[in-house]
Amino acid sequence: MKHSNNEGHYDAIVVGSGTCGATIAKELSRQNKKVLILERGGNAPLKESIMGYAKISNEVRVADKLKDLRAFTTGGTTAMYLAVADLPPIETFKNLGIDLTEDLEQARKELPVAEISDGLIGSQAKRLGESARQLGYDWEKKLMLVDQSKFNHKNYYEVKWKARTYVEDALRNGAILVNQATVSKAILDNKKAIGVEYYIGKKKKVFKAYGEKIILAAGSLASPIILKNSGLKNVVNHGFYINPSIGLIGKVPDLSSEENFCGCMGAKLDDDIELMDANFHRFLFNVGMLVSGKPLRIASYPKHIGITVKIKEPVGGELTENGKYHKELTDNDHRRLEKGMEVANEILKNAGARKIFKTDLISGGALGTIKIKEHIDEKLQTEYSNLYVCDGSILPENERITPTLTLVCLAKYLARNLATSL
Ligand SMILES: Cc1cc2nc3c(=O)[nH]c(=O)nc-3n(C[C@H](O)[C@H](O)[C@H](O)COP(=O)(O)OP(=O)(O)OC[C@H]3O[C@@H](n4cnc5c(N)ncnc54)[C@H](O)[C@@H]3O)c2cc1C
Structure with a gap:
């Protein structure tokens, strides 16, 4: 991938390569638009290893004892x-003046969106599903972005779709990627964005790049x-949401399992509580046990099963003057987490699990900091023209889907609109 400091003029400057x-970079460059991607992180090949994760992961505190990854x-x-x-909430977006129908159609043609076939579901996930259904819970398969045709029972990480493949497409189409480039602000000319200021690496040497559209x-x-x-x-004047989540993990003595596609099944309970299969494949399980201070459990990975409890909490909190996010969980949030954990515990015990423990509370994704129709319009443009x-x-607060497929559709929608105006 190409690295350079850029002084040229671009049709579009895209901030972030997630x-x-x-x-957006892929879609615009496909239509011969001159695209610059500025990415804060590095470009080392992705590896699922402790060092690999340590190099790229960044945690942001969003509530007391609770971080977003x-x-x-x-x-x-x-x-x-x-x-x-999860599929995008098409109607919710239509009500906001955004029609994602054709973008979803295109995304489904391009991406490997499917439920994991029965034969590839590990015995941990199967055991959990059987237990939940036996107890009357509607434990259903979820769609996943996994290329099952390339799966060889070892390459769990490789077969997941990753946005990096779209960056590679964009670069093949002529886009330029600059890594270690942290954008600090947009450059404005009379309420119109004309470029961005960014710095490279830790020395914080400042650069400028100019373009027609800044995204x-x-x-x-x-x-x-x-x-x-x-x-x-x-x-962020209305706050944000984080879907507070907690994991319950237990050991089933008679289980000996293959690995799993974590999250491939789950159930919705009332009171906006969701349970998700948390049968991680081996690498993520090992990381989880180290983080939870349970290193001895690593040796008996095949006997472990788990459930994540996630709740939909009200929007709130703030971005403080010194750039810190903060929100408080309410008693009702904690009550619903407890309620979800009771059900998860019941399912795990029914599946034969013992020595059940709970993980730390984590953010299930801090989202919804910007509101469509207030901070941006239905074209995703801010009050400054050309800044999107x-x-x-x-992502709207009323929908708490896993976001990736919806984000791909929103990005296609924006690129489609930008391409006509460029
Ligand atoms: C452990 C974990 C599991 C998850 N599982 C799922 C799942 O199963 N399904 C699902 O749909 N979602 C899942 N998510 C969430 C999903 O990955 C994210 O919601 C999604 O990738 C967000 O996309 P994005 O484009 O908003 O941001 P990102 O993908 O985070 O991309 C933002 C990019 O911008 C770069 N950047 C940041 N600041 C700057 C700056 N100042 N200048 C330049 N570049 C910058 C970052 O380095 C990054 O590359 C998971 C998240 C985590 C942490």
């Missing part, structure tokens, strides 16, 4: 996601900060 940035690297957070792929796709926690630095003061936002920040 799900949205990669998709993201990845700084080419391809963004898809470098470490699970690849569960912020730096992720839901980074884009609002760039907007604030650019003079848009009211972003497209990433997890713009």
Whole structure:
């Protein structure tokens, strides 16, 4: 991939190379638009290893004792996601003036969106599903972004779709990628964005790049900060949501399993509580046990089963003046987490699990920091012309889907509109 400091003029400058940035860059460069991608992270080949994850992972505190995880690297957070792929809420977006129908059709043709076939579901996930269904829960398969045709029972990481493949397509189409480039703000000329300021590496040497269209796709926690630095003061004024989540893991003595596509099944309970299969494949399980202070469990990976409990909490919290995110969970949030854990515990015990423990509380994705129709219009443009936002920040609060497929569709939608105006 090409690395250079850029002084040219571009049709589009895309900030961030994650799900949205990669998709926009690919779509625009395919139509011969001159695209510059500025990516804060590095470009080392992705590897599922402790060192590999340590190099790219970045945690942001979003509530007391609760952090949101993201990845700084080419391809963004898809470098470490699970690849569960809920369908976009088409009607919700239609009501906001955004029709994603044709974008979804195209995305489904391009991407390997499917349920995991029965033969590839590991015995941990099967045992969990049988137990949940026996107890009357509607434990159903989820769609995933996994190329099952290339699966060889070892390459769990490789067969997940990652945004990096779209960056590679964009580069083949002539786009330019600059890694280690952190964008700090948009350059404005009379309420019109004409470029961005960014710095390279830790020395913070400042560069400028100019373009017709500036697209912020730096992720839901980074884009609002760039907007604030650019003079848009009211972003995050309604707060955000984090879908607080907790894992329950137990050991089933008579189980001996193949690995799993974590998240491939789950169930919705009432009270906005969701349970998800948390049968991680071996690498992620090992990381989880180290983080949870349970290293001795690593040796008996095949006997472990798990469930993630996730709740939909009300939007709230703030981005403080010094650039920190903060929200408080309510008693009702904790009550619903407890309720979900009771059901998860029941399912795990019924599956034969013992020595069940709970993980730390984590963020299930801090999203929704920017509102469509308030901070951006239905073209995803801010009050500054030619400055757009497209990433997890713009996902509406009423929909709490796993976001990746929706983000691909939103990015296609934006690129489609930009291509006609460029
Ligand atoms: C452990 C984990 C599991 C997940 N599992 C799933 C799942 O199963 N299904 C699902 O749909 N979603 C899942 N997600 C969430 C999903 O990966 C993200 O919601 C999605 O990738 C967000 O896309 P994005 O384009 O908004 O941002 P990102 O993919 O995070 O991309 C943002 C990019 O911008 C770069 N950047 C940041 N700041 C700057 C800056 N100032 N200048 C330049 N570049 C910058 C970053 O380095 C990054 O590359 C998971 C997330 C995690 C952490």
